[in-house]
Amino acid sequence: MGEQHKQVSEAEPRTVGAVQTTLDIIDLLHQRDGAGVTELSEELDLSKGTVHSHLATLYKNEYLIKNGDEYNLSLRYLHLAETVRDRLGFYDVVREEVDELAAESGELSQFATEEHGRAVYIYKAKGDKAVETASSVGKREFLHCISLGKAMLAHYSESYVDEIIDEYGLPGFTDTTVTSRDDLFENLAEIRERGYAIDNEERIDGLRCVAAPVLHNDGTVLGAVSLSGPSSRMIGERFDEELPSMVVRAANVIEINSQYS
Amino acid sequence: MGEQHKQVSEAEPRTVGAVQTTLDIIDLLHQRDGAGVTELSEELDLSKGTVHSHLATLYKNEYLIKNGDEYNLSLRYLHLAETVRDRLGFYDVVREEVDELAAESGELSQFATEEHGRAVYIYKAKGDKAVETASSVGKREFLHCISLGKAMLAHYSESYVDEIIDEYGLPGFTDTTVTSRDDLFENLAEIRERGYAIDNEERIDGLRCVAAPVLHNDGTVLGAVSLSGPSSRMIGERFDEELPSMVVRAANVIEINSQYS
DNA sequence: AAACGTCGTTTGGGTAGACCGAACAATTAA
DNA sequence: TTAATTGTTCGGTCTACCCAAACGACGTTT
Numbered sequence: 001m002g003e004q005h006k007q008v009s010e011a012e013p014r015t016v017g018a019v020q021t022t023l024d025i026i027d028l029l030h031q032r033d034g035a036g037v038t039e040l041s042e043e044l045d046l047s048k049g050t051v052h053s054h055l056a057t058l059y060k061n062e063y064l065i066k067n068g069d070e071y072n073l074s075l076r077y078l079h080l081a082e083t084v085r086d087r088l089g090f091y092d093v094v095r096e097e098v099d100e101l102a103a104e105s106g107e108l109s110q111f112a113t114e115e116h117g118r119a120v121y122i123y124k125a126k127g128d129k130a131v132e133t134a135s136s137v138g139k140r141e142f143l144h145c146i147s148l149g150k151a152m153l154a155h156y157s158e159s160y161v162d163e164i165i166d167e168y169g170l171p172g173f174t175d176t177t178v179t180s181r182d183d184l185f186e187n188l189a190e191i192r193e194r195g196y197a198i199d200n201e202e203r204i205d206g207l208r209c210v211a212a213p214v215l216h217n218d219g220t221v222l223g224a225v226s227l228s229g230p231s232s233r234m235i236g237e238r239f240d241e242e243l244p245s246m247v248v249r250a251a252n253v254i255e256i257n258s259q260y261s
Numbered sequence: 262m263g264e265q266h267k268q269v270s271e272a273e274p275r276t277v278g279a280v281q282t283t284l285d286i287i288d289l290l291h292q293r294d295g296a297g298v299t300e301l302s303e304e305l306d307l308s309k310g311t312v313h314s315h316l317a318t319l320y321k322n323e324y325l326i327k328n329g330d331e332y333n334l335s336l337r338y339l340h341l342a343e344t345v346r347d348r349l350g351f352y353d354v355v356r357e358e359v360d361e362l363a364a365e366s367g368e369l370s371q372f373a374t375e376e377h378g379r380a381v382y383i384y385k386a387k388g389d390k391a392v393e394t395a396s397s398v399g400k401r402e403f404l405h406c407i408s409l410g411k412a413m414l415a416h417y418s419e420s421y422v423d424e425i426i427d428e429y430g431l432p433g434f435t436d437t438t439v440t441s442r443d444d445l446f447e448n449l450a451e452i453r454e455r456g457y458a459i460d461n462e463e464r465i466d467g468l469r470c471v472a473a474p475v476l477h478n479d480g481t482v483l484g485a486v487s488l489s490g491p492s493s494r495m496i497g498e499r500f501d502e503e504l505p506s507m508v509v510r511a512a513n514v515i516e517i518n519s520q521y522s
Numbered sequence: 523a524a525a526c527g528t529c530g531t532t533t534g535g536g537t538a539g540a541c542c543g544a545a546c547a548a549t550t551a552a
Numbered sequence: 553t554t555a556a557t558t559g560t561t562c563g564g565t566c567t568a569c570c571c572a573a574a575c576g577a578c579g580t581t582t
Contacts, residue, residue, distance in 0.1 A: 138340030
C-alpha cells in the first residue's frame with residue numbers, strides 16, 4: 001500500500017442508467033419501510049412496468065422480500081455487511097476497546113472510519129451516563145465538524161483534505177463549527193501536535209467530544225475512537241487530560257492488535 | 262397480515278439485464294476480497310468498458326471503494342443491513358436471549374429467520390464450551406436439515422413447504438438427513454406436538470441441536486432459537502428435557518417482547 | 523533508457539434491450 | 553355489480569448498453 005492516493009470527485013465517467021434506476025429504488029425502499037410498485041413508479045417518474053422488472057431482478061437475486069404487494073429490503077445485505085466489516089481487520093478489537101471506554105468513562109464511545117470523504121460509524125457503546133445521539137452504525141457524517149472526523153483529517157494529505165472540502169464544503173451547524181478552510185488546517189495542525197481531536201459543540205449544541213486517530217504502520221488512517229458527553233461533564237482536568245488519555249490509549253491498543261499490522 | 266401467502270418460485274417475469282450484470286459484479290466482489298476491472302471482465306465474460314461503467318455507477322453511489330486499481334465493497338451495506346435488522350423488530354430481544362442461552366448452557370446458541378425458502382442466521386453466541394461451526398451471521402442454509410429450519414417449517418402451510426422442496430429439493434448431508442418428503446412431513450408433525458425441533462447429526466456429523474420456533478400472535482413464523490453441541494454432551498435428560506425447555510422458554514420471551522406483538 | 527506488458531480509462535457505433543403505455547388480472551371498496 | 557386500486561404482462565420504439573479498439577499511465581524488463 002505505502003502511499004495512499006485517494007480521490008473524491010473527478011470528471012464524471014460513463015455510468016449505466018438502468019443500474020442507477022435500481023439503486024434509486026433500493027434507496028427509496030431504504031428510506032421508507034417497504035413500498036409497492038405504484039408508489040415507487042410515481043416517486044421515481046418511471047412506468048409501472050419498468051419498476052416491476054427492476055424489482056423482479058432484485059427479487060430473483062434475493063435482494064428483496066415480498067409481503068403481499070409490498071416489497072422490502074432483504075437480509076442479504078446482512079451477509080454483505082458482515083463480510084465488509086470482517087475485512088476491515090480490526091472490528092473485534094474495536095468492539096472490545098469501545099466497550100471498555102464506555103464502561104470506564106460512563107460516556108458514549110464510538111469508532112468511525114472514512115469512506116468517500118465522510119465518516120462512517122462502525123460501532124458505538126453507551127456508558128451508564130451516556131447521552132443519546134442521532135448517530136447509528138452505518139451512518140455517514142461530515143468530517144470537519146466532529147472529533148472523529150478531524151482526528152482522521154489531521155493525518156490525510158493536504159490535497160485530499162482539499163478535495164473533500166471541494167466536494168462537501170464546510171457547512172456550519174453551531175456557532176463553533178469550523179467553516180473556513182484556513183481555520184480547519186490550523187486546527188488539524190494542533191491535532192497532530194496534541195495527538196487527539198476536540199469537538200467543542202461544533203456539531204451539536206451542548207455536546208463535547210474527544211477523539212484519537214487509529215493509524216497504520218505506514219501512516220494510513222484506519223479510523224478514530226471517541227468519547228462524547230454533555231458539556232457540563234466535559235470540563236476541567238477530565239476534559240483536558242483524563243478522557244484524552246483514555247481515547248489515545250484505546251487507539252494505540254487497536255493499532256497494535258489490528259489484523260494487518 | 263392474518264394469513265401468510267408466500268411463494269418461492271414461479272413463471273419467470275421479465276428482468277433487467279444490466280442490473281443482473283451489476284449484481285453479478287457485486288457477488289464476485291463479495292466472494293473475492295476486491296478485484297480489478299480486467300479480472301472482473303474476464304470472469305464474467307464482459308468487455309472491460311462495460312465493467313468499468315458498471316463499477317463507475319456503483320462507485321458514484323458509494324457502494325464501492327477504490328484502493329488504487331482495486332475495487333471493493335463499501336460500508337454502505339452496513340447501513341442497509343442495520344436498517345433491515347432493526348425492522349425485524351425483535352433483534353434486541355434476540356440478542357439478549359441468545360446470549361443468556363449460551364451462557365446458561367455453555368453451548369452454541371443461534372437465532373435464524375427464513376427468507377426465500379432458506380434459513381438466514383441473524384445472531385449467534387458461544388458458551389464457554391461451545392463448538393465451532395461454519396455458520397455466520399447473514400449466511401443462508403437449507404431448512405430441512407437443521408433444527409432451526411425444521412422448527413420454522415413445522416409452522417408453515419403445507420403448500421409453502423411443498424414449494425420450498427420443489428425449489429431446493431432435500432439434499433442429504435449425513436446418513437440421518439431427512440431426504441424424503443413424507444418423512445419430513447411426519448417429522449414436522451412431531452415437532453408441532455412436541456413444541457421443539459431436533460437435529461440429530463442431520464447436517465454435520467457429531468453435532469446435535471434443539472430449536473424452538475418463535476411465533477407471532479397470528480401464527481406467523483418470526484424465526485427460531487437453537488442450541489448446538491457435540492453429540493457426546495447432547496444426551497440423556499439434558500438433551501431430552503433440560504436444553505429443550507431452555508430454548509422453548511427463550512422463544513417465549515422473544516415472542517412476548519417482540520416489538521410488534 | 524527504451525521497449526514491452528499490463529493495467530484502467532475513454533470513445534464511437536451497432537443493435538440488443540430498457541423503457542413506455544396500454545391492456546389485463548386480481549383485490550378491495552363503494 | 554360496479555368502480556377504483558393494485559400488480560402484472562406484453563408489443564413496439566428508440567435509447568443506451570455493450571463491444572471493440574485505441575489511449576494513457578505505470579511498472580518491469582532487457
